[in-house]
Amino acid sequence: MTSLGTEHDHWFDDAAGRLIRPYTVSNGRxxxxxxxxxxxxxxxxxxxxxxxxxxxxxxxxxxxxTVTTVAEVAARLRLPAVVAKILLSDLVDWGVVDTRAPDPIADSSNPxxxxxILNALQRRL
Incomplete structure (x- = not known):
């Protein structure tokens, strides 16, 4: 097993991936x-x-x-984007995180x- 730098390292394995299924993390949402x-x-x-x-x-x-993107949070947590969005929306609902729309310059249809983004995610994983 590898270290994610937290006390919950025992829930991640290099070969198997996350040992807790994403739907469990999001309480089935x-x-x-x-x-x-x-x-x-x-x-x-x-x-x-x-x-x-x-x-x-x-x-x-x-x-x-620090300011980061939803994609970055998902990649660093090694979770599907929708699960990361659920976690982040909970944090926004609780008032501990703010969110802003993407910068117009960061048009997601721009190759x-x-x-x-792909290069940054590959460096992280």
């Missing part, structure tokens, strides 16, 4: 409460979460310490932007 694009920007507000966060919510919040 398949839709976020907030519409977000892969290039939407997210950042922590600095507010305290209401109660104890689960491990995946805590990891997602930790990744939002140069897509290539940049």
């Amino acid at each position: 398949t839709e976020p409460t907030l519409r977000m694009e892969l290039l939407s920007m997210v950042i922590a507000t600095g507010r305290r979460p209401p109660g104890q966060l689960g491990p995946e919510h805590a990891q997602a919040l930790g990744l939002c310490g 140069a932007v897509l290539e940049t």
Whole structure:
């Protein structure tokens, strides 16, 4: 097993991947409460979460310490984008994360932007 840098390292294995299924992470939900694009920007507000966060919510919040994209959070958590969006929408609903629409310059239909995202994701994985 490899280290993700958290106390929950035992839930990830290089060969098998995540040992907890994505639908478990999202409590069976398949839709976020907030519409977000892969290039939407997210950042922590600095507010305290209401109660104890689960491990995946805590990891997602930790990744939002600086402005980052939904795609980056999904890649770093090694979760499908829709599951990351569900986690992030929970954090937005609790007031601990803010989100912004993607920068108009970051048009997701632009091949140069897509290539940049692909290269960044490949470097992370």
